[in-house]
Amino acid sequence: xxxxxxxxxxxxxxxxxxxxxxxxxxxxxxxxxxxxxxxxxxxxxxxxxxxxxxxxxxxxxxxxxxxxxxxxxxxxxxxxxxxxxxxxxxxxxxxxxxxxxxxxxxxxxxxxxxxxxxxxxxxxxxxxxxxxxxxxxxxxxxxxxxxxxxxxxxxxxxxxxxxxxxxxxxxxxxxxxxxxxxxxxxxxxxxxxxxxxxxxxxxxxxxxxxxxxxxxxxxxxxxxxxxxxxxxxxxxxxxxxxxxxxxxxxxxxxxxxxxxxxxxx
Numbered sequence: 001x002x003x004x005x006x007x008x009x010x011x012x013x014x015x016x017x018x019x020x021x022x023x024x025x026x027x028x029x030x031x032x033x034x035x036x037x038x039x040x041x042x043x044x045x046x047x048x049x050x051x052x053x054x055x056x057x058x059x060x061x062x063x064x065x066x067x068x069x070x071x072x073x074x075x076x077x078x079x080x081x082x083x084x085x086x087x088x089x090x091x092x093x094x095x096x097x098x099x100x101x102x103x104x105x106x107x108x109x110x111x112x113x114x115x116x117x118x119x120x121x122x123x124x125x126x127x128x129x130x131x132x133x134x135x136x137x138x139x140x141x142x143x144x145x146x147x148x149x150x151x152x153x154x155x156x157x158x159x160x161x162x163x164x165x166x167x168x169x170x171x172x173x174x175x176x177x178x179x180x181x182x183x184x185x186x187x188x189x190x191x192x193x194x195x196x197x198x199x200x201x202x203x204x205x206x207x208x209x210x211x212x213x214x215x216x217x218x219x220x221x222x223x224x225x226x227x228x229x230x231x232x233x234x235x236x237x238x239x240x241x242x243x244x245x246x247x248x249x250x251x252x253x254x255x256x257x258x259x260x261x262x263x264x265x
Contacts, residue, residue: 074223075136075211079261084130086258088112094258095241096126103243111142112255114153116245123167123181125156127240128258132158136261137239138209138220144252147172147202150192153253154242156181157210158234165237168210168219169244174200176226178219180233189217189229197224213263 086094088110095112098105103124104115116122141153152171159165163183170176176198178190198221199206209220215232218225241258245251 073225075209075220075261076138076207076223076259079136079264082259082261084260086112086128086255088256093129095128098126110256112241114241114243114253114255116151116243116251117249119245119247119249119251121150121244121246123152123169123242123244125167125240125242127156127159127162127238129238130260131236131238132212132260133236134213134263136209136211136263138207138257138259138261139241139255140257141206141208141241142254142256143172143202143204143206144254145202146248146251147204148247149173150175150244150246151248151251152177152242152244152246153206155208155210155239156242157237157239158212159237159239160234161237162240165234165239166210166217166231167242168208169242170198170206170208170221172201172247174198176219176221178217178227178229180231182233189231190219190227193227195221195224195226197221197226211263 088094088107095105095107097107102117102120102122104113104117105126106113106115112126114124114126116124137155137157139155143153150171150173152169154167154169154176156165156167163181165181166189167179167181167186168176169179171192173194174196175192175194176190177188177192180187180189207220207222209223211218211220214235215230217229217231219227241255243251243253
């Protein structure tokens with residue numbers, strides 16, 4: 001893991017100028033979608049790969065299940081002390097804070113609050129500064145008072161800049177997804193998939209983790225491994241947290257913890 005070597009007065013200037021708030025959109029039920037990089041607030045139509053939606057019986061089953069088991073090998077416990085952790089104080093430089101007509105990102109009350117203003121499935125992420133190559137990254141989210149369907153939140157990781165990276169989302173219906181965003185279009189690595197280890201609905205805590213080692217990408221929810229794939233599109237970069245609303249206008253999630261660990265040698 002590569003870490004920032006200095007935290008100087010000039011860091012806040014660098015952060016504001018280099019770590020922008022980026023966003024793009026992809027309707028969850030259509031093979032052809034329009035995506036818009038938010039940093040420029042411009043629109044460009046692209047064709048994205050189709051996404052397989054779970055059927056109604058799968059959703060009903062997932063909604064009735066809340067994780068109660070203890071994972072056999074929770075990376076958080078296996079790796080010991082983290083080597084980086086976010087600070088959620090008012091005025092923190094750990095996260096870029098931003099607002100436009102689509103989203104709002106604000107640090108307050110010792111947490112990062114993300115709000116998706118419109119129900120247009122507009123994926124928007126806000127970045128933090130650590131550079132990670134091989135590492136385990138984990139973020140704790142808490143959903144707001146309304147959370148349903150494909151309202152979603154997650155992690156952008158191994159981002160070579162603020163307009164590219166891997167996007168790992170979980171949705172309020174108990175499904176998860178992994179995609180590549182190349183700055184112009186999404187490519188699905190794992191289509192929407194139901195997993196009973198994902199807590200559903202509003203006002204739940206959810207730990208999302210990604211284990212990245214070479215081209216191996218392993219996804220965790222609440223300490224449980226939910227998916228794994230291999231891809232070498234990006235091998236290092238910064239990371240951010242993501243939000244998008246499909247059902248609830250003003251959908252919110254709180255980020256209360258973010259940590260990273262070195263992998264065993």
